[in-house]
Amino acid sequence: MGVRADMSFVFVFTECPPGHLLALRQWGFHIVSTVDCPGLEKVVDVKSYIRDKFAVVVGDKRLAEELRVGAVDVGELEEFLGWLSGEGARLFKAALQ
Secondary structure, three states: OOOOOOEEEEEEOOOOOHHHHHHHHOOOEEEEOOOOOOOOOOOOHHHHHOEEEEEEEEHHHHHHHHHOOOOEEEHHHHHHHHHHHHOOOHHHHHHOO
């Protein structure tokens, strides 16, 4: 499956994410959870939800393997957000053009 320009990118959490990671939304990323979290969409059927989306599961490698998608832990996602907020901002914004 190729990545289309109009394809959504979603981070799927299996726990409520730290509040500062919600800043990923400003970069166009969708954030959902498999549990009830304030301000986030709860997704029960993750497999159906991620259809036609580029998905990464945060904090649950087993689920990521089951869904055949990427996996990261919270620390890796924090590093990515730090990169986006710093040196990566110019590069990422140019890529979105």
